[in-house]
Amino acid sequence: MEPLFKNKTILSKKNYIELVKFHQNKNNWKYFLYTAFYAFLFIICISIQIASKYYFPAILFFLFFLAFLAYRLIEPVYKTKKEYQSEKIQKNLVNYYLFYEKYLRIRNKMGNFKLKYNKIYKAFENDNFFYLYINKDYAFILEKSGFLIGNADSFEKFLKNKLRFKFKEN
Numbered sequence: 001m002e003p004l005f006k007n008k009t010i011l012s013k014k015n016y017i018e019l020v021k022f023h024q025n026k027n028n029w030k031y032f033l034y035t036a037f038y039a040f041l042f043i044i045c046i047s048i049q050i051a052s053k054y055y056f057p058a059i060l061f062f063l064f065f066l067a068f069l070a071y072r073l074i075e076p077v078y079k080t081k082k083e084y085q086s087e088k089i090q091k092n093l094v095n096y097y098l099f100y101e102k103y104l105r106i107r108n109k110m111g112n113f114k115l116k117y118n119k120i121y122k123a124f125e126n127d128n129f130f131y132l133y134i135n136k137d138y139a140f141i142l143e144k145s146g147f148l149i150g151n152a153d154s155f156e157k158f159l160k161n162k163l164r165f166k167f168k169e170n
Contacts (some may be wrong), residue, residue: 001100003098003105003149004099004149004158005098005147005155006098006147006148006150007096007097007099007142007143007146007148007155008096008097008143008148009095009097009141009142009143009146010092010093010094010095010143011089011093011095011141013089013090015141015143016083016089016141018128018141019131019139019141022124022126022129023131023137023139031072031076035069035072039065039068042061042064042065042068045061046058046061046062049061079137088110093108093109093110095107095108095140095141096108097140097142099158102117103116103117104117106140115134117163119134120132120133120134120163120166121133121135121136121166122166122167122168123159123163123166123167123168124168125156125167125168127144128144128145129141129142129143129144130142130144130155130156130159156169
C-alpha cells in the first residue's frame with residue numbers, strides 16, 4: 001500500500017528548541033494557573049492550621065507546599081534538558097513519517113512504529129512545522145519542507161479531516 005504522504009524530518013537541536021518554545025507558548029499560562037491555584041490552596045491550609053494553633057500540620061503543609069513548588073519549577077527543566085541530551089537529538093535522528101488512510105508509520109534507526117490517528121492527542125501547525133502530540137508533553141515534529149510525497153498544504157487538509165477538533169492552526 002502506497003502512503004498518501006511521506007515526510008522526512010531530522011530531529012536536530014534547532015528543531016527541538018523550536019518545539020520547546022512552541023510548547024511553552026501554548027502551555028505556559030495553563031501551567032502557571034494550575035500552579036497558582038494549588039499554591040493558593042496550600043497557603044489557605046497553612047493559614048487555617050496556624051490560626052487554629054495546629055503548628056505541626058502547618059509545618060507539614062508548608063513542607064508539602066515547598067516540595068510542590070520545587071517539583072513544578074524543576075520538573076519541566078529536567079525533562080527538557082534530559083530530552084535535549086538524548087541520543088536522538090544529539091545525533092540528529094532522521095524520522096520518516098508515512099501517512100496512510102487509517103494510520104501513520106514512523107520509521108527511524110530505532111524501529112518502525114504504527115500509530116492510529118485516534119491516538120493523536122492534538123496537532124498544531126505553525127509557519128515551519130506540524131507538531132503531532134501523542135500526549136500533553138511529547139510530540140512528533142514534521143518539517144513542512146520535508147514532504148517527499150504530497151505537500152504541506154494538502155497535508156494540512158488531510159490532518160483537518162482526520163483529526164477534526166484536535167487540529168489547531170497557529
